[in-house]
Amino acid sequence: MISKKDITKRFISYVTIDTESDPESNTTPSTEKQWDLANKLVQELKDIGLEEVTIDENAYIMATLPSTIDADIPTIGFISHFDTSPDFTGANVNPQVIESYDGGDIILNQFENIILSPDYFEDLKLYKGQTLITTDGTTLLGADDKAGIAEIVSAMEYLVQHPEIKHGKIRVGFTPDEEIGRGAHKFDVKKFGADWAYTMDGSEIGELEYENFNAAGAVVTIKGKIVHPGYAKGKMINSMYIAQDYINSLPRLETPEHTSGREGFFHLHNIKGDVEETQLHYIIRDHDKEHFEARKEVMKNLAHEINAQHGKDVVHIEIKDQYYNMREKVEPVMHIVDIAEEAMKSLDIKPIIKPIRGGTDGSQLSYMGLPCPNIFAGGHNFHGRYEYVPVESMIKAVEVIVKIAELTAIKNFEN
Numbered sequence: 311m312i313s314k315k316d317i318t319k320r321f322i323s324y325v326t327i328d329t330e331s332d333p334e335s336n337t338t339p340s341t342e343k344q345w346d347l348a349n350k351l352v353q354e355l356k357d358i359g360l361e362e363v364t365i366d367e368n369a370y371i372m373a374t375l376p377s378t379i380d381a382d383i384p385t386i387g388f389i390s391h392f393d394t395s396p397d398f399t400g401a402n403v404n405p406q407v408i409e410s411y412d413g414g415d416i417i418l419n420q421f422e423n424i425i426l427s428p429d430y431f432e433d434l435k436l437y438k439g440q441t442l443i444t445t446d447g448t449t450l451l452g453a454d455d456k457a458g459i460a461e462i463v464s465a466m467e468y469l470v471q472h473p474e475i476k477h478g479k480i481r482v483g484f485t486p487d488e489e490i491g492r493g494a495h496k497f498d499v500k501k502f503g504a505d506w507a508y509t510m511d512g513s514e515i516g517e518l519e520y521e522n523f524n525a526a527g528a529v530v531t532i533k534g535k536i537v538h539p540g541y542a543k544g545k546m547i548n549s550m551y552i553a554q555d556y557i558n559s560l561p562r563l564e565t566p567e568h569t570s571g572r573e574g575f576f577h578l579h580n581i582k583g584d585v586e587e588t589q590l591h592y593i594i595r596d597h598d599k600e601h602f603e604a605r606k607e608v609m610k611n612l613a614h615e616i617n618a619q620h621g622k623d624v625v626h627i628e629i630k631d632q633y634y635n636m637r638e639k640v641e642p643v644m645h646i647v648d649i650a651e652e653a654m655k656s657l658d659i660k661p662i663i664k665p666i667r668g669g670t671d672g673s674q675l676s677y678m679g680l681p682c683p684n685i686f687a688g689g690h691n692f693h694g695r696y697e698y699v700p701v702e703s704m705i706k707a708v709e710v711i712v713k714i715a716e717l718t719a720i721k722n723f724e725n
Contacts, residue, residue, distance in 0.1 A: 312464045312708055314441060314701050321443065321460040321704065322405050323350075324392070325452035330400040331393040331490045338368040338496055339393065339486035345369060347392050351484055354463060359470040360482065368496045371484040375466050375477075383478025383719050387507030388465070388711055389671060389682065390458030391488030394450060395693040404446040413438035418695065419447030426696050433514065433690050434698075441701040451697035453689030457704055458510035459484060461687060464704075465711035477715035483507070485671060491632055494674035504680060506646045508714065509672040512686035515703040516659050520647050520683040521637035522666035522673045523574070523595040524602035528609055528629045530556060530590040532583070546585065552616060552624060553581070553588040559612050572597045572665055574605060597635055597665055633669050636676035636683075643681050649721070650685060653713035659706060662686075685710060 327347045332340040339345065348369045355363045355373045362374040377383060394400040408416060413435060416426040424447030428434040445451045462482055469475055481504045485493040488511075512519060534549030560576050562568075569575045574596025582589050594609070596602040606629050613625040640647065647663075654661045666673075672682030688703030 311712075312468060312705060314705065317460055317464050317704050317708070318407060318441070318443065318701055320464060321453075321457060321699075324456040324459060325403045325405060328401045328403070329393045329452070330396055331487045332396060333490040338492065340490060340492070341393075344393055344486045348484070348486070351392065351459065351463070355466075355482065358463065358467040360466060366498075369486045370497060371482075372502060373466075373482045375469055375480040375482070377477065377479045378473055379476045379478070379719060381478075381719070384505040385479040385481060385503060386715065386718055387481040387483055387502060387504035387680070388462045389483040389485065389507050389509045389675070390455045390462055390511060390687070391485045391493050391671060392456065392459055393486050393489050393493075394452045394456075395454065395489040397693040398450045398695065399448075400450050400452055403449045403452060405451065406444045406446055408442040408444060411437055411440055411442050416442070416444060418445055422447060424695060426698065431691060431696060436514075437700045437702075442698050443701060444698040445695055447695050450692070450694055451689070451699065453687065453697055453699040454692040455488065455511045455687060457689050457699050457707075458687040461510050461704055461707040461711060465708045468708065468712060469715065475712070475716060476719045478719050480715055481507070488671050491669065493671040494678065497671070497675060497678070499675065499678045499680045502680065506643065506681045507672075507675065508650065509670050509682055509684045510687050510707060510711070511670050511672070512666075512684050513688070513690055513692070514662065515686050515688055515700070515706055516654060516662040517686035518647065518650055518654065518661045518663050518683065519666045519670075520640040520663075521597060521635055522633075522669055523597055524599055524634050525632040525669055526594040526602070526606060526629050527632055528592040528594060528606075528627060530592065530609070530613065531626045531628075532556065532588045532590075533624050533626070534585050534587060536585045547620075547624065548585050549588040549624070550583050550585065552620070553583060553590055556590065556612060556616060556625065560608070570667075574598070574601055576605065576609070594629070595667075599635065633673045634677060636673040636681075639676035640681050640683055646681055647683050649714055649717050650683060650710070653710050653717055656713060657706065657709050659710070
């Protein structure tokens with residue numbers, strides 16, 4: 311299988327290219343710099359020997375590895391995204407390679423005293439003795455999801471070099487703007503032409519996920535009235551105070567920092583305001599569809615209650631659904647999850663089957679007609695300075711991709 315040196319080199323060549331996406335942009339991709347990596351990937355896919363390598367006007371990349379057997383085998387796909395999160399800078403990424411990790415603190419940045427410690431990030435203890443790639447403490451790393459891209463490209467290269475391995479037609483897809491919720495928006499499922507696919511976008515080795523949050527975004531706008539504070543009695547309406555009432559009226563323990571597993575939440579992630587107007591930006595998440603709908607009603611009813619208290623329409627709320635739980639679309643074709651689980655077990659990887667506390671391109675693609683579970687890419691602590699990835703986990707992900715291709719051919723499912 312691929313060497314540690316080769317996959318490390320490939321991964322670092324990706325993460326040192328800044329591909330941060332921008333939620334305020336209306337273009338696709340949302341940032342021009344995403345083209346830098348996209349164009350590099352197109353050339354690399356051609357160089358390793360894939361066919362039908364295309365990139366469209368929105369930077370969606372597709373490629374084909376032809377079947378090695380003359381049989382009616384389902385076409386499967388592997389998908390990852392090449393943008394990085396706008397939550398933390400992805401410019402000037404300077405990866406550090408930690409050989410034979412000793413299990414202790416890792417100094418990411420001595421000057422700023424930034425330390426990656428197993429005392430806080432306990433998952434580090436799983437990787438003692440392995441090779442870790444970390445940040446230098448000033449940027450994110452970009453393992454989400456450039457680790458996934460490195461794994462897919464490496465797996466395809468391996469299969470090209472080993473035509474004796476029996477597999478059906480395999481499609482590869484790389485997308486922009488996943489981190490801002492648009493990764494699947496312009497994905498051409500018909501053109502991709504796969505019966506099912508897997509996103510390589512999970513975290514810890516062994517993760518296998520086929521259910522995720524139902525998701526919506528809410529913007530609560532509170533209108534106030536500004537007058538001179540010296541003469542404000544009975545006249546001024548301070549929108550920030552009303553906003554505070556709105557915030558405090560939602561269940562305080564139903565927030566991200568107090569929930570886990572399948573528990574949903576309300577998350578206030580941005581506030582901008584003054585006396586005249588305040589805006590609250592929320593995301594609403596729940597795995598259960600009925601609870602999800604109930605959460606939206608709670609926010610709407612609260613707006614009505616506050617308006618009734620003030621005798622006027624001071625609170626306006628706009629809620630837009632973002633994506634839904636893909637479990638509904640995957641359960642009817644559970645053999646695609648079973649194949650991935652069997653692939654992991656055959657490689658002595660313990661499958662960790664759990665709900666995603668977030669979203670993935672796969673959730674939207676599943677509702678677009680392409681069932682798409684999610685598989686680990688190996689990284690931890692995404693979207694921040696403490697992000698890292700064990701090289702051994704990336705190698706195992708490559709092996710899983712190859713094994714899934716083999717098992718799909720062996721089982722020879724009917725289309």
